[in-house]
Amino acid sequence: MTNDIDRVGANSVINKSESDIVISVDAMGGDRGAVAVVGGLHKSASANPDIRFIVHGDETVLKPLIAKRKSLTGKCDIRHAESSINMNDKPSLAMRNGKGTSMWNAIDSVKNKEAAVTVSCGNTGALMAISMLRLRKAPGVYRPAIAVLWPSRNPSGFNVVLDMGADVRADAPDLLKYALMGASYARNGLGIETPRVGLLNVGTEEHKGRTELKEAHELITESFSSNEYEFVGFIEGSDLPSNKVDVIVTDGFTGNVALKTGEGTANLISDLLKEAFRHTPFSRIGALFSYTAMQRLKKRIDPRRVNGGVFLGLNGTVIKSHGDADATGVAAAIQLGYQLAKLGFSEKLAARVASAAAGGEDT
Amino acid sequence: MTNDIDRVGANSVINKSESDIVISVDAMGGDRGAVAVVGGLHKSASANPDIRFIVHGDETVLKPLIAKRKSLTGKCDIRHAESSINMNDKPSLAMRNGKGTSMWNAIDSVKNKEAAVTVSCGNTGALMAISMLRLRKAPGVYRPAIAVLWPSRNPSGFNVVLDMGADVRADAPDLLKYALMGASYARNGLGIETPRVGLLNVGTEEHKGRTELKEAHELITESFSSNEYEFVGFIEGSDLPSNKVDVIVTDGFTGNVALKTGEGTANLISDLLKEAFRHTPFSRIGALFSYTAMQRLKKRIDPRRVNGGVFLGLNGTVIKSHGDADATGVAAAIQLGYQLAKLGFSEKLAARVASAAAGGEDT
Structure with missing residues (x-):
């Protein structure tokens, strides 16, 4: 107390x-x-x-x-x-x-x-x-979301991914809100003027995926007519670290599994890499010569450096x-x-979500 | 024709x-x-x-x-x-x-x-x-599944993951069938005598996750009483490449996203690794000394070598x-x-699934 x-x-x-x-x-x-x-x-x-x-x-x-x-x-x-x-x-x-x-x-x-x-x-x-x-x-929000920064090929070095586990499910209107909140985060947090938003699915064709995703595709397409964000449509898991998008929208169950799968994969490769360097006297010499470069790589994908899920x-x-x-x-x-x-992100985001229904601009 | x-x-x-x-x-x-x-x-x-x-x-x-x-x-x-x-x-x-x-x-x-x-x-x-x-x-199967081999820390080098995209949803009885079919695949395909089966979720605590997962947890727990497989309960995305399990059960939507996320992450790291080796004259020398070790690593995680989703x-x-x-x-x-x-995998699997209701053993 x-x-x-x-x-x-x-x-x-x-x-x-x-x-x-x-x-x-x-x-x-x-x-x-x-x-x-x-x-x-x-x-x-x-x-x-x-x-x-x-x-x-x-x-x-x-x-x-x-x-x-x-x-x-x-x-x-x-x-x-x-x-x-x-x-x-x-x-x-x-x-x-x-x-x-x-x-x-x-x-x-x-x-x-x-x-x-x-x-x-x-x-x-x-x-x-x-x-x-x-x-x-916040007014107009039914399900809050957790947004994280995902190491990517984008110039900023990161993509925004949400929801990473606030709620195990999300309906189409929730996914629309995630798109709006994620875009606002990318704009205000990463300084991307016109964030590209993608909806995570099992394929990029419009007939694929679950019903709520097809509905969300329609809702976001309608909402994004104001040119302040670009909606790139469906994307796949392989696009999470890509530079095709800046913001990736998904439900909290899928997002959480994807995040942990990415971390698990990175850890496995990192361990195999260490093993490979230790394997022969030649590769051990190689490791010495590559030390600085490897430290730079390690820093680039170090999960500690992108630590922090933001509740939106x-x-x-x-x-x-x-x-x-x-x-x-x-x-x-x-x-x-x-x-x-x-x-002043919190105030900007609140204003953005509140004005979404009226089709307003980001402050 | x-x-x-x-x-x-x-x-x-x-x-x-x-x-x-x-x-x-x-x-x-x-x-x-x-x-x-x-x-x-x-x-x-x-x-x-x-x-x-x-x-x-x-x-x-x-x-x-x-x-x-x-x-x-x-x-x-x-x-x-x-x-x-x-x-x-x-x-x-x-x-x-x-x-x-x-x-x-x-x-x-x-x-x-x-x-x-x-x-x-x-x-x-x-x-x-x-x-x-x-x-x-096959008799007793409502939703078939696609099983893939996932590079892992297991002695066999792989875990079995299913469903990877046959169907975007799976109910509790489907997940039970996936567990049985996946265990049979691990036993007959990878030669693992008592496969450990895990159910993919957003946390390992039993109160977490979606309703159908809690139901599936109960169904699999009851079914796996015969000692021919071990049910380790809920696992997380980070466990996909782990040696805590041999078989990972999930719905086709989540499985497909996880698979592609893993591939995307591996590709990003591979590209960053190449970049790191090219970065300085020192690291270029390092690359020469490490060449054989790196080729071995590349082979180990080369997605072409584990190519092939099996329809079960x-x-x-x-x-x-x-x-x-x-x-x-x-x-x-x-x-x-x-x-x-x-x-003779096809015959063994059919026999296994057909006898599941009667609690029979794998042939």
Whole structure:
């Protein structure tokens, strides 16, 4: 539970000006605990002088960890929480009993306008459930979605893919909303002026796929007549990393399987590559000569660097970091939140979705 | 249309003994045309002295191509077909108008017991539709499935994944049949005595996922009490290449997206790897030293080498090769058919599925 005395006490040592970006962080959620999260705060604060944190969790754990990092002096407002959500807690249970946990309080900091963005490494289902309960769905949105950045051949290096697992199903009107929200994210988050939107299917011909996809194809075609986005129609799994599209729309079940399949494939190849380099004395010499190039490649496809699923369709921005994120991963998720907060993304997105029915333009 | 005079004429020059394995081939289906298919026949005949082919297609095209390959002398029975199915033909149209095409006739060679297996690079939807029409579904099967081999960390090097796109949906009883058929394929095709079967979902906890998956979880748990297979429960996309399972069960929509996502990811990494090796003079030297190791890795994950989706749940074995398969790819699909034919797979599978309701053992 947040405690007013703690809050005042912590606030008294924070140096904050009007233009600072405040990020609310659930420090207890991840598989690696508060150490990884505070490591992420340190990296993030070192890179962004105008960042400030409200850090939710067990203060007996957090205080010494934060005190050890000079980069965090005067930048963290620690808010004690008695308990935290477990990785295996059911979302319904978390909603009923989650009050006073670090996750709940972290979301409330955005609800109360104290912070621009919340970041948590915790249980995805619980985070979405509590976010929906506390922040409420944006007007016109029935199913919120989780959008991630997918390494691609595009000049920006990424495509936006949604939904990655907020809901296991999506009907045609939901998919239309995902298209609008995804395009707005690509425009405001990646700076792509006219994002190309594709609908994930098992083939590119219009007669293929499930009924709701054919309906969604029609809905998006009609909606995208305003020239502000381009609808490229159906795309296939092989197009996820392509430069044929900027935004890929799918239901949360398919998106989640695709994301994890991509990660699993990348990990398998990476392990086989290491094995190949170790295989003969010649290849071991090859590995030495290729070291820098391989490090560059590794960085390019490192899942930690693109860490952060953005919850779209709520009254406030919530970012889900990978459960097993290390300090680099947590810093990447915070960096994403920082950029979106600077852009005023949450307000722009809300305006965009609200005006969709009227066929309005992105602000 | 097959012509009896052609058939007799061609049969008169074929050298065939009782123990030979006869493969029926649709030579006109793929993106690369008959040249790639005949190239595949050549590779396949060179590797397997006891293989014979019934080759369906335009004989004015096929005869000179086959005559050029000494390895194929006396091994090909060419059956002229007036027409062929296009890659973009709708399955329903192909079913109505497909009679006399190379694909239709290739399937009929299995129906008429002239060949043990059919191989086609053609349109997947049309191939499944005509196969269902001509071969009929096996007793007890409502939805047939396409099974593929997925490069994995398992000792065999592969996992079996199904359905990869026979049908965009699957209900709980279908998923149970997929589990039984996939386990039988892993046992008879890969030689795994007690295959471990997993159900693809967005999380491993039992409360997660879609309703039909929870139902299927119960059905498979009950059915797998006989110890002949092991049911490991829900698995995630990241487990597709893992050694936690041998058989992965999913609906055809999700399976198709996962397959293509895996391919797309592998292609992206492969291109980035080439780029990394070219990047500096040092890395170019590294590439030289690593050449053999890299070729081995390439071979290990080369999609052409695992080419071939097996249609399960029909009265006869049909193998779908990649549409853009080259000679190496076609040869891999034929090799798979050859192995399954040698094992009498079709009969074993039919017996397994038919006895499933009675809780019988695999033959």
